[in-house]
Amino acid sequence: MKLSLLLIFLLFCIGFYGLCVGKTVIKSVFNLIIAQTALLLLFFQLAYTPNASPPILDHGTTGLWVDPYPQALMITTIVIGASITSLALMFSIKIYHHYGTLTWKKFMHKD
Amino acid sequence: MIPIEEMMIPIFIGILIALAIAINLTNNHLTDVFLLSGFSLLAAFCYVLYQAPDVSLAEVAVGSAILPLIVIISISKHRSFVVLNLLPQNCTMELEALTLLQEFCDRYRLQLVLVSDLALDDVEFKVFRKRNIDLIIESHEYDICTFTGVTTSLMMNRLESRIQSYDHFEMKEIKEGEFIV
Incomplete structure (x- = not known):
């Protein structure tokens, strides 16, 4: 439990670090996806109960289910993350046509 | 006794961390796209271990099929x-x-x-x-x-x-x- 939380935090840190120092725009977008996945895993980890079955009716006989509310939220997050990614990639095409490059260092120093 | 799913979760998150580091270290965007697709597939397997099969289905469809398609199209748009x-x-x-x-x-x-x-x-x-x-x-x-x-x-x-x-x-x-x- 605590080990999983620590690893999820590490994954989020990798994503955030790559978002800040990534070389190109596309690499930053990829790291945004990584950070988003870490967020999803964190929600599942917090809602996880051992020996529970998936929240489907008449699946298990134990009567112990995982909380379905965070899962419903996380499906929304996946869809919104996909649309955010496609929006960012569209901006990257605009940046390429305006500056001729996708490297952060190159077009940050231009006018 | 600890169930086997709970023991497998940290291992799979460790593989996810390794893939995230690999995405940051490569220099080729095409390799990045394939690594990201594998990353999403492994993340979907993690969701199954967390007893969330519906989210896993959505992640497989969106994360490892549609997103790489969008990324490849947008990379090849640079004319x-x-x-x-x-x-x-x-x-x-x-x-x-x-x-x-x-x-x-x-x-x-x-x-x-x-x-x-x-x-x-x-x-x-x-x-x-x-x-x-x-x-x-x-x-x-x-x-x-x-x-x-x-x-x-x-x-x-x-x-x-x-x-x-x-x-x-x-x-x-x-x-x-x-x-x-």
């Missing part, structure tokens, strides 16, 4: 292809190289923009002074023509596989951010 021509004029090699490049650009629907060394004084070049150059063709030795390009571009991989059938052309790759001159 114009600027070539700096440093070959000596009126040699037979120049004609051959330019024909090859024109064929290449027609095939992938790029717009070939040729910039030669003499055009540095040109009016048009003064307007667009800081032009980003995708490819440089030059010849240091007799009979060998060198194509120099950046490794992060998708076009370079395609061009390299095209060039390999010619024996007097060679491909030279540099990393993004390096300077030649």
Whole structure:
């Protein structure tokens, strides 16, 4: 439990670090996806109960289910993350046509 | 007793961390796309271990099928292809190289923009002074023509596989951010 939380935090840190120092725009977008996945895993980890079955009716006989509310939220997050990614990639095409490059260092120093 | 799912979760998150580091270390965008697809697939398996099969289905559909498609389309949308021509004029090699490049650009629907060394004084070049150059063709030795390009571009991989059938052309790759001159 605590080990999983620590690893999820590490994954989020990798994503955030790559978002800040990534070389190109596309690499930053990829790291945004990584950070988003870490967020999803964190929600599942917090809602996880051992020996529970998936929240489907008449699946298990134990009567112990995982909380379905965070899962419903996380499906929304996946869809919104996909649309955010496609929006960012569209901006990257605009940046390429305006500056001729996708490297952060190159077009940050231009006018 | 700890259930086996709970023991497998930290292992799979460890593999996810390794893939995330690999995405940050590579220099090729195409490799990044494949690594990201595998990352999403493993994340979907983690969601199954967390007893969330519906989210896992959504993640497989969106994360490992639709997103790589969008990324590949948007990478190949970067259209114009600027070539700096440093070959000596009126040699037979120049004609051959330019024909090859024109064929290449027609095939992938790029717009070939040729910039030669003499055009540095040109009016048009003064307007667009800081032009980003995708490819440089030059010849240091007799009979060998060198194509120099950046490794992060998708076009370079395609061009390299095209060039390999010619024996007097060679491909030279540099990393993004390096300077030649």
